[in-house]
Amino acid sequence: MLCIGIHLRDMAEDWQEAALPCITASEIARAQRFRQPLDATRHLVGRALVRALLARELGTAMLQAEFTANPWGKPALPNCGIEFSISHSGMAVWVALCRGTPVGIDIELENSETDPHALSDILHPAERAELLALPLQEAHAAFFRCWTRKEAIVKVLGEGLSKPLSGFRVHTGSRSGDWLIEAPSIPGAGWSTADLAAAPGQYASVAAIAPGLTVDCFHLG
Ligand SMILES: CC(C)(COP(=O)(O)OP(=O)(O)OC[C@H]1O[C@@H](n2cnc3c(N)ncnc32)[C@H](O)[C@@H]1OP(=O)(O)O)[C@@H](O)C(=O)NCCC(=O)NCCS
Numbered sequence: 045m046l047c048i049g050i051h052l053r054d055m056a057e058d059w060q061e062a063a064l065p066c067i068t069a070s071e072i073a074r075a076q077r078f079r080q081p082l083d084a085t086r087h088l089v090g091r092a093l094v095r096a097l098l099a100r101e102l103g104t105a106m107l108q109a110e111f112t113a114n115p116w117g118k119p120a121l122p123n124c125g126i127e128f129s130i131s132h133s134g135m136a137v138w139v140a141l142c143r144g145t146p147v148g149i150d151i152e153l154e155n156s157e158t159d160p161h162a163l164s165d166i167l168h169p170a171e172r173a174e175l176l177a178l179p180l181q182e183a184h185a186a187f188f189r190c191w192t193r194k195e196a197i198v199k200v201l202g203e204g205l206s207k208p209l210s211g212f213r214v215h216t217g218s219r220s221g222d223w224l225i226e227a228p229s230i231p232g233a234g235w236s237t238a239d240l241a242a243a244p245g246q247y248a249s250v251a252a253i254a255p256g257l258t259v260d261c262f263h264l265g
Pocket of ligand 1: 117
């Protein structure tokens with residue numbers, strides 16, 4: 045799995061300009077509908093980064109190839125043999141690419157107003173019990189770890205929240221990888237899961253349906 049994180053910092057306009065050769069007219073039209081300029085920039089930068097990486101991996105100049113979307117909105121470039129996933133939060137944009145198998149990435153900014161105990165009832169019962177057993181500050185970090193890990197799995201599956209988050213279980217403790225305890229039921233599937241080194245106050249996780257994959261992780265910006 046190849047994972048790349050960009051921190052836009054105070055360079056959002058520069059990143060957006062750099063993205064332009066690798067985005068399509070439909071993506072520009074979509075970006076123009078976002079109310080917040082930062083949301084538009086993150087959308088364009090994520091898509092452009094994926095397209096540039098796909099072109100490099102495939103050895104072709106496909107800088108304007110249109111992505112498809114499944115019924116839940118998961119983007120893809122069909123028949124190219126490489127799957128990808130995009131996530132943004134705050135000034136961070138992350139992408140993951142994986143050959144031949146679905147991949148999901150999620151980045152979240154820690155939000156001090158999130159109440160981990162109150163939100164824990166949407167999680168797996170064992171995850172919920174672990175969070176409720178922790179003092180609030182520790183539960184807060186555990187919740188964000190758990191959340192990004194579960195979202196990475198949700199993004200692999202590509203069906204949004206159509207399946208309950210309580211249907212699979214992740215570790216809530218700090219560990220760099222192998223955090224999937226009870227996988228969603230996909231016959232014969234093995235999984236690779238990892239947390240990614242993100243900036244302080246950020247949590248990032250990646251998952252793919254194939255066992256034993258290594259993660260190459262790079263930061264830009
Ligand atoms: C699709 C979904 C997973 C996006 O998650 P998000 O955290 O809101 O946003 P992110 O920035 O991480 O991801 C957005 C990107 O995901 C991709 N995406 C959209 N729909 C997707 C889907 N069904 N599956 C996988 N990826 C999807 C897109 O590339 C999108 O970015 P783009 O439109 O700029 O290309 C979201 O719709 C969802 O269902 N979230 C689950 C919410 C939740 O309550 N999770 C709790 C976990 S404990």
